[in-house]
């Protein structure tokens with residue numbers, strides 16, 4: 728992996744993140760979601776990968792609850808790495824750094840994403856927890872979770888998310 732430091736994002740990281748998201752997602756504008764999550768009242772874990780002075784990667788983990796038990800879980804996303812430095816381990820380092828920080832509080836993490844990528848972190852398709860908004864049938868396998876605690880029982884119910892995630896457009900194509 729290139730010489731990259733993973734650290735908690737700070738307010739001054741917002742502008743570099745705008746460019747990072749433009750570069751990493753040329754066909755999709757995820758920056759409004761990022762900005763809503765980072766500026767909202769619900770706490771999130773926001774990690775940046777920094778190389779020298781440059782922000783080269785970012786991930787957000789959002790604490791959520793599963794109804795009806797109220798058990799706390801985390802939702803991973805978005806995750807991105809600047810195009811010139813992809814496939815060098817930065818995305819994996821961000822995900823693992825997040826898991827390390829979340830493990831004390833959460834025993835399960837959810838993601839809506841490509842199973843081919845997230846499978847490397849032991850994410851598996853999850854049919855016990857419903858997404859907060861409907862997802863296309865074709866994305867069923869993309870709704871996944873991973874346990875951070877092998878002794879924990881998998882949760883079931885419906886994911887309850889903070890407002891920033893409560894937008895049906897974020898859950899459909």
Ligand SMILES: CC(C)(COP(=O)(O)OP(=O)(O)OC[C@H]1O[C@@H](n2cnc3c(N)ncnc32)[C@H](O)[C@@H]1OP(=O)(O)O)[C@@H](O)C(=O)NCCC(=O)NCCS
Nearest residue numbers: 751805806807808813814815816817818819840841843844
């Ligand atoms: C997906 C992404 C975050 C991965 O980060 P990364 O730093 O490139 O990934 P890593 O270096 O940790 O892992 C690389 C491995 O993942 C694979 N990979 C990367 N993106 C993938 C994808 N979309 N689907 C499947 N596999 C993928 C690579 O082929 C590589 O495989 P290998 O280890 O067998 O060679 C990054 O490629 C990216 O920002 N892509 C554009 C934005 C995006 O799609 N984000 C994810 C959805 S929110």
